Amino acid sequence: MNYVDFKSPTQLDEARTLLKELGESASPVAGSTLHVFLKDESPKVAVDILRLGLNGIRLVDGVYHIGATTTVTDMLNHRQHGWVLDRVAEAFVTQPIRNMATMGGSVVRVFPWSDLPVALLALNAELVITGDAERVMSAPEFFATQPFHHLQAGDLLTSVRIPALVEGQGFAYHKERRTTTDFSRCTIAAWLALDDGKIADVRIAVGAAVPMPRRMDAVEDALKGARPGPAAFEKAMQAGIDAPRWKGLHGISDEYARHLASVHIVDVLTKAHEEAKGA
Amino acid sequence: MNMKTITFTLNRKEQSFDIEPDETLIDLLRRTGHTGTKLGCDTGMCGSCAVIVDGRAINACILFAFQANGRTVETIEGVGDFDSPHPLQTAMADAGAVQCGFCTPGIVMTAKALLDEKPDASEEDFKLHLDGNLCRCTGYVKIKEALLSCSSATGGES
Structure with missing residues (x-):
C-alpha cells in the first residue's frame, strides 16, 4: 500500500469523521495482514482503527x-x-x-x-x-x-x-488445506438444530471453492424435517452439490473442488449432528 | 514523504522514531540497528520476523510501524545475548536446534510470547503457537525438544 500519511483516532466518531472527510483516499487499517495482497498503489491515508475500543x-x-x-x-x-x-x-x-x-x-x-x-x-x-x-x-x-x-x-x-449454540444444536467447520500456511481448497461450515429426533433447521455454507462464500440452499431444503444420519446427509448432499459453480484453486481442478465439497458436506453435517445429539 | 514521529517502548526503553507512513515495523527495527529480527518471506508467512507487541507474537514484516505507536515492542535484542542468553536461547543451542540460525530469533520470540502467557505450555501448545515459524534446515524435532525443555510442565524455566 502507498500510505502517504496516517491517523490514529481514539474515538469512533473521530474515526468516522476522518473517513468521511478523506473519502476514497482513506484506508482503514486494523490487523494489517491483508495489505500484502492488495494491489492498490494509489496514495492513501491510513486510519488506524485499533484504538477505538471496538474489541471484545x-x-x-x-x-x-x-x-x-x-x-x-x-x-x-x-x-x-x-x-x-x-x-x-x-x-x-x-x-x-x-x-x-x-x-x-x-x-x-x-x-x-x-x-x-x-x-x-x-x-x-x-x-x-x-x-x-x-x-x-x-x-x-x-x-x-x-x-x-x-x-x-x-x-x-x-x-x-x-x-450462542444451545442444547439440541450443533456446529462444525472444516478447512481443506495442505499445511497451516496453505491457501484453502474448500471450506465448509454446518449448523443444525434437532427437534424430536428430526432436523428442525439447518444451515450449510461453503467457501474457497466457489467465487463467493454462499449457503447451500438445496442441501438445506433436502434436510429440513428429515431424520439425520449418513443416508440423509448423503442424499441431501447429492441434491445440492451441483448448485454452485465450483472453482478449483491452487492447482486443483473444478471437478476435484466439487469432490472435496461433496465429502466435507457430509463430514461437517455428521459432526454437527453428533454435537446436537449431545455426543 | 510525510515523516512523522512515533514513540513506543522498545525492549523496556521508551524511544521515539521518525518514520514514513508506509514503513513496516521490521524496516524501522532493522534500520535502527535491531538486525536480530530477520526479514524472510515479507508476506507474514514464515515467522522469521516475529517480535512481541503488547505480549503477543506478530509478524513485523506486515505490521506498519505507525501501529506500534504507544505500544510495547520486544525484539530478540531485548531477550538475551551471547553473554547473558535467555533460557530459550540456551536450550536451542544445547539441543542442536540451530543450523543457519535465520529462523531462530523468530522462533525464540514466538515461544517466549507463549511461555510468558503460559509457563506450563504443552507440546500441543507449542505446535499451535509455532505453526507460523518455518525452519528449512533442521526439521522440527530438535526445536520442539528445546522449547519443551523450557516449559515448567517438563521442569524447565523460561
Whole structure:
C-alpha cells in the first residue's frame, strides 16, 4: 500500500469523521495482514482503527457480540457456553497472523481463503455497520457481494452478532488445506438444530471453492424435517452439490473442488449432528 | 514523504522514531540497528520476523510501524545475548536446534510470547503457537525438544 500519511483516532466518531472527510483516499487499517495482497498503489491515508475500543466478546441475551477489532486469537481463546468460533479460529493461518487479524478485516473484504465468512453464514450472523445511522445486515445479504461495497465513506463495521449454540444444536467447520500456511481448497461450515429426533433447521455454507462464500440452499431444503444420519446427509448432499459453480484453486481442478465439497458436506453435517445429539 | 514521529517502548526503553507512513515495523527495527529480527518471506508467512507487541507474537514484516505507536515492542535484542542468553536461547543451542540460525530469533520470540502467557505450555501448545515459524534446515524435532525443555510442565524455566 502507498500510505502517504496516517491517523490514529481514539474515538469512533473521530474515526468516522476522518473517513468521511478523506473519502476514497482513506484506508482503514486494523490487523494489517491483508495489505500484502492488495494491489492498490494509489496514495492513501491510513486510519488506524485499533484504538477505538471496538474489541471484545460479550454474551447478551443468548447472542454473542464480537467487536470488529477483536483478534482471531481472542476468538480462539474465548471459552463460554455456546461459543463455537474457537473452532474456526484454530484453522486460521498461523499464530502471529491470528494475533494480528481481526473479525472486521476478515469479513469486510472476502478472499478465497477467508474462514470467518463461511462460518458466519452457517451461524446466521448479523453484521452491524455504524454510519450516520446504525444498520444491521444479515450474513447472506452482507456476503452477497464483496462486503466493502456496502460501506460508504464514514461507515465502519463495528460488530458481528451470532446466536450462542444451545442444547439440541450443533456446529462444525472444516478447512481443506495442505499445511497451516496453505491457501484453502474448500471450506465448509454446518449448523443444525434437532427437534424430536428430526432436523428442525439447518444451515450449510461453503467457501474457497466457489467465487463467493454462499449457503447451500438445496442441501438445506433436502434436510429440513428429515431424520439425520449418513443416508440423509448423503442424499441431501447429492441434491445440492451441483448448485454452485465450483472453482478449483491452487492447482486443483473444478471437478476435484466439487469432490472435496461433496465429502466435507457430509463430514461437517455428521459432526454437527453428533454435537446436537449431545455426543 | 510525510515523516512523522512515533514513540513506543522498545525492549523496556521508551524511544521515539521518525518514520514514513508506509514503513513496516521490521524496516524501522532493522534500520535502527535491531538486525536480530530477520526479514524472510515479507508476506507474514514464515515467522522469521516475529517480535512481541503488547505480549503477543506478530509478524513485523506486515505490521506498519505507525501501529506500534504507544505500544510495547520486544525484539530478540531485548531477550538475551551471547553473554547473558535467555533460557530459550540456551536450550536451542544445547539441543542442536540451530543450523543457519535465520529462523531462530523468530522462533525464540514466538515461544517466549507463549511461555510468558503460559509457563506450563504443552507440546500441543507449542505446535499451535509455532505453526507460523518455518525452519528449512533442521526439521522440527530438535526445536520442539528445546522449547519443551523450557516449559515448567517438563521442569524447565523460561
